[in-house]
Amino acid sequence: MVADLLEGARQTGCQNTGTVDCAHCRTRFLSVCAGLDDADQAAMAALVDPRCYPERSRLFAEDEAADHVFSITEGVVRLAKLLPDGRRQILGFALPGDFLGLSLAVRHSFSAEAVTSVRACRIPRKSFIELTESRPHLLARLHEMTASELSHANEQIVILGRRNAEEKVACFLLTLRERWSVIEKRSVTVPLPMGRQDIADYLGLTIETVSRTISKMARDRLLLVVPDGVRLLDLPKLETLARG
Amino acid sequence: MVADLLEGARQTGCQNTGTVDCAHCRTRFLSVCAGLDDADQAAMAALVDPRCYPERSRLFAEDEAADHVFSITEGVVRLAKLLPDGRRQILGFALPGDFLGLSLAVRHSFSAEAVTSVRACRIPRKSFIELTESRPHLLARLHEMTASELSHANEQIVILGRRNAEEKVACFLLTLRERWSVIEKRSVTVPLPMGRQDIADYLGLTIETVSRTISKMARDRLLLVVPDGVRLLDLPKLETLARG
DNA sequence: CGTTGAGTTGACCATCGTCAACAGGAGTGG
């Protein structure tokens, strides 16, 4: 099922012409839609434009006018900021159920690029803001999601500021496993659709250090490298590493 | 005036018995109160308990039940998370106008400690949440502030993940100068009420590296070390460093 | 079968951390 969510858009040859069917949306109970009543739900559905983004395409760029907000329904998106000299920091990976544009700001403060083929519900930002103005529940839900994002960002700050390479990689793998498990059933196999360079730019490391660290973990029998992912073999030890 | 905001609580020998006088509050146009109408303002004022916290005292601890939210009116507060082995990451420094507890979560996800003597308006969390439920403007303001915090957290992630020691220190000093300038008039002298260890734990460095980096900047005539702060001498070069 | 791009591995090196010594100011007590 994780594979479905990752690859569905590619398999179905998405045409950007789909009709919205929120009632059967897999992310209904994960996304911004969770906890909304039928009226809020319907009002949102009326605004939604379901779209597909091929692998490596860009949903939006850093500093670009934020004309739309997005709710990811399939695939993986990387969120990144660039320094003028080209150094890149990935802020996070958006999975099905994640919302882009929570801040409702006029400009995007980071770019969003499809790591896999992606499906997303796109909503004009202005219409969405108007909706929140008449529907306090929606605004409350949005605030809740923003607060949760802030909490994750704070945890990432601790990881970047105070952990070594091995701990960073362990945290990354365990957190990603946890996130997949919310979307689908829990598994010790963690799909890694993003490349090593993306992982490096997320953890504040180089691609070589990420590669070496994963190799060392495989040598130590903490995990097994499989095609497009890893299988976690020794969860207790990984969790000890991640705990610090 | 910056000195006033920093030291007012100490000077006046705060007794935790003050009455609320939001109309004359210095942070009225900075804090959560900014942009609220008189009714919202008055409703909030009715809930407020103005309190003082001496230097080094704790407003709340990590993982503690969040029975109150806080709006800082004077002084500096450090927000920190600890790893089980004692490593510390400071998430940020709260200045007058900053709000603690934006997420309205049941537990605090970090601790808050007074770096200087501090004054803060304390509000019971439950009452505050009830207030937001009847006053959408207040919730919107809260969401706006949370989104702004998230954006700052994302910038800090880039600093921690992709910048070297010198760039980190330059970013820190320039950002702090900018923040003071919103509270009081802009100055090239940046007060640093927090110790070197706090700066190190904020930037993901050691105290020695922070000390060496500042010494090097002083040697290079980028700044001058003054009692409890620095005077920025070469803003263009510092900004070039900070830009990356 | 050659090309391309991602990932891995090794050798070397730089940045920053560690450990230790020292300086200077604040507070304390004789």
Added chain:
DNA sequence: CCACTCCTGTTGACGATGGTCAACTCAACG
């Protein structure tokens, strides 16, 4: 008033973690 301690910050010597540069493997693709 001075001696003493304590605490913070500074500086130096050394070392380890992770970065840099380069070579190589391997799978995908034409």
